[in-house]
Amino acid sequence: MISTAVLLLRNAWRADPRRILTAAGFALGGALAGPLIAAALATMTGAVLTGRPAVAAAAGAAVAVLAVAALTCSHFGHVFWFELSELAELDFDRDLAALSNGSDGIAHHERAELADRFTLLQRESRQFHTGLGAVLGLGGLLLAVPVTAVLLARVSPLLLFLPLAVLPPLAAARLAERVLDRSRTAAAEPIRVARHLFGLVTSVQYAGELRVAGAGGHLLDRHAALWRTATGRLTAGQVRAAGIRAAGQALFALAYGAAVLVAVDRAAGAGTVVLVVALAVQVNAQVTSAVALVRDLQRIDTAYRHADEVRAAVAGTGGTGDGEVPDRLRAGITLDGVSFRRPGADRPVLSDVHLTLPAGATVAVIGENGAGKSTLIKLLCGLYRPTTGRILIDGVDLRDIPAARWRERLSAGFQDHVRFEFPVREAVGVGDLPRLGDEPAVRDALSRAGAEALVDALPRGLDSPLGTAHADGTGLSGGQWQRLALGRAFMRRTPLLLVLDEPASALDPDAEHRLFDRYAAQASAVAARAGAITVFVSHRFSTVRTADLIVVLRDGRVAEAGDHDSLLAAGGAYAALYAVQAAAYR
Numbered sequence: 045m046i047s048t049a050v051l052l053l054r055n056a057w058r059a060d061p062r063r064i065l066t067a068a069g070f071a072l073g074g075a076l077a078g079p080l081i082a083a084a085l086a087t088m089t090g091a092v093l094t095g096r097p098a099v100a101a102a103a104g105a106a107v108a109v110l111a112v113a114a115l116t117c118s119h120f121g122h123v124f125w126f127e128l129s130e131l132a133e134l135d136f137d138r139d140l141a142a143l144s145n146g147s148d149g150i151a152h153h154e155r156a157e158l159a160d161r162f163t164l165l166q167r168e169s170r171q172f173h174t175g176l177g178a179v180l181g182l183g184g185l186l187l188a189v190p191v192t193a194v195l196l197a198r199v200s201p202l203l204l205f206l207p208l209a210v211l212p213p214l215a216a217a218r219l220a221e222r223v224l225d226r227s228r229t230a231a232a233e234p235i236r237v238a239r240h241l242f243g244l245v246t247s248v249q250y251a252g253e254l255r256v257a258g259a260g261g262h263l264l265d266r267h268a269a270l271w272r273t274a275t276g277r278l279t280a281g282q283v284r285a286a287g288i289r290a291a292g293q294a295l296f297a298l299a300y301g302a303a304v305l306v307a308v309d310r311a312a313g314a315g316t317v318v319l320v321v322a323l324a325v326q327v328n329a330q331v332t333s334a335v336a337l338v339r340d341l342q343r344i345d346t347a348y349r350h351a352d353e354v355r356a357a358v359a360g361t362g363g364t365g366d367g368e369v370p371d372r373l374r375a376g377i378t379l380d381g382v383s384f385r386r387p388g389a390d391r392p393v394l395s396d397v398h399l400t401l402p403a404g405a406t407v408a409v410i411g412e413n414g415a416g417k418s419t420l421i422k423l424l425c426g427l428y429r430p431t432t433g434r435i436l437i438d439g440v441d442l443r444d445i446p447a448a449r450w451r452e453r454l455s456a457g458f459q460d461h462v463r464f465e466f467p468v469r470e471a472v473g474v475g476d477l478p479r480l481g482d483e484p485a486v487r488d489a490l491s492r493a494g495a496e497a498l499v500d501a502l503p504r505g506l507d508s509p510l511g512t513a514h515a516d517g518t519g520l521s522g523g524q525w526q527r528l529a530l531g532r533a534f535m536r537r538t539p540l541l542l543v544l545d546e547p548a549s550a551l552d553p554d555a556e557h558r559l560f561d562r563y564a565a566q567a568s569a570v571a572a573r574a575g576a577i578t579v580f581v582s583h584r585f586s587t588v589r590t591a592d593l594i595v596v597l598r599d600g601r602v603a604e605a606g607d608h609d610s611l612l613a614a615g616g617a618y619a620a621l622y623a624v625q626a627a628a629y630r
């Protein structure tokens with residue numbers, strides 16, 4: 045926890061040294077005012093009772109000034125540290141985003157325990173606005189407690205034990221926070237799933253299907269059940285934590301009662317009794333705030349610990365070598381005995397895949413649902429790493445190439461593409477960030493994706509905002525979103541590998557056919573320039589048959605590979621599938 049406090053202070057210092065110093069000054073001043081008020085009150089009472097009006101008036105004025113100072117310090121201190129705390133929250137959110145999206149691969153995202161950690165971290169990041177205040181408050185207490193102790197010791201050394209009575213409630217608070225942490229961890233999974241269900245029920249995208257199926261009520265019932273499970277676990281944790289805290293406070297209450305008895309027993313005068321009672325109240329307030337401040341700080345400590353766990357899980361998912369990506373592909377991409385198994389899965393998704401994708405070729409990957417087509421695409425993109433085997437780019441192992449370097453030479457259109465609710469030029473331009481504002485490049489990509497007519501029909505052309513995030517945004521159909529995603533995939537000028545995972549599943553067959561005709565002509569130009577390989581997944585054989593190489597996957601293995609004519613002649617799985625689809629169109 046001390047390291048967390050130091051980290052928060054260091055970050056605040058880095059952000060604005062003057063601001064944090066001023067906030068610390070106010071925190072210390074405010075903390076000191078408390079015991080001094082008790083001392084001034086005692087002096088005032090003694091002076092009144094012994095008939096010294098001038099001293100009583102001065103002490104009374106001091107009480108008033110100190111009380112105002114305490115309030116002022118707390119108010120202005122808050123103003124100074126609040127913004128720094130907001131920055132700490134922003135920093136942590138950025139860290140989270142980097143952890144979530146900044147890793148080389150994506151396989152760790154598919155692990156449930158990591159998803160739970162992220163759920164917790166998102167909740168915990170909301171605690172950051174209290175962190176700096178807690179550190180400064182505890183700093184103030186470090187000053188106020190000894191001053192209070194000295195004042196108490198002057199009455200009786202026995203009273204020195206009163207601040208020690210702070211320890212049981214503090215220890216109890218630590219223990220209680222650990223109990224709460226365990227209950228929050230236990231509740232993370234039901235909360236995550238419940239949020240997912242709530243997202244489904246409230247999503248415009250799925251509204252139609254859920255209405256027709258009448259599944260909305262069912263999902264809400266499951267959501268409520270999960271929420272009840274989560275709340276039950278959290279409440280059980282809260283009850284246990286409250287019991288532990290109450291036990292700590294009870295020990296302090298005993299010490300408090302004993303202190304007042306000592307004061308009454310040793311009282312040299314009414315002023316001293318007032319001093320002890322006021323200081324005992326101070327100690328009580330100090331304990332209560334110490335408990336709250338420690339709890340706040342401990343939550344942030346927990347957040348950092350959880351973030352470290354995620355960081356450790358994410359580390360090591362990236363490439364380590366310093367291999368170069370060739371300017372142009374000469375031989376091609378080779379999969380040499382590639383297998384892939386997800387952590388914790390009992391069987392591999394891909395097994396012992398041997399394939400050569402020649403430079404300049406168009407490769408179609410086909411197979412039944414779940415055969416491993418998308419997994420193969422993600423392996424080629426370096427988003428997953430082979431569990432065994434190698435992927436060689438012109439002979440260089442992909443493992444030895446830094447992920448960022450390889451990705452710069454990729455273009456991808458994914459099945460579950462992003463629907464960027466931006467103006468069209470940006471929604472497409474993000475496919476090649478350096479050319480985000482390059483209108484001719486965006487128009488060219490749109491034309492290759494067959495989306496120029498779609499954009500021309502929009503009220504503000506390339507500047508038309510898309511989606512419901514904008515008041516004047518235009519809603520698009522699934523196929524129209526897909527055309528824009530394709531446009532995005534076509535933004536990069538010289539990719540070495542273009543992957544298209546069911547890029548036209550939402551297009552009508554005619555549109556898909558035209559798209560691939562147009563694409564094939566351009567692909568051969570890029571292929572001639574850079575030896576670029578296009579790998580696409582499609583279930584439509586009218587498109588698949590045009591590929592130079594067709595790879596048929598079955599149960600994660602390559603069942604057949606070859607061009608259309610040779611596969612038909614072989615009379616295997618491809619020929620059978622082709623015959624079924626051809627018959628359906630006859």
Ligand SMILES: Nc1ncnc2c1ncn2[C@@H]1O[C@H](COP(=O)(O)OP(=O)(O)OP(=O)(O)O)[C@@H](O)[C@H]1O
Nearest residue numbers: 154386393411412413414415416417418419420459
């Ligand atoms: N996110 C995931 N987490 C765990 N397992 C997964 C995940 N995605 C896919 N799988 C598993 O990997 C296998 C291969 O999935 P993949 O998406 O590669 O198949 P596919 O051939 O592209 O299927 P489709 O034609 O349905 O898109 C599936 O059988 C599934 O069991």
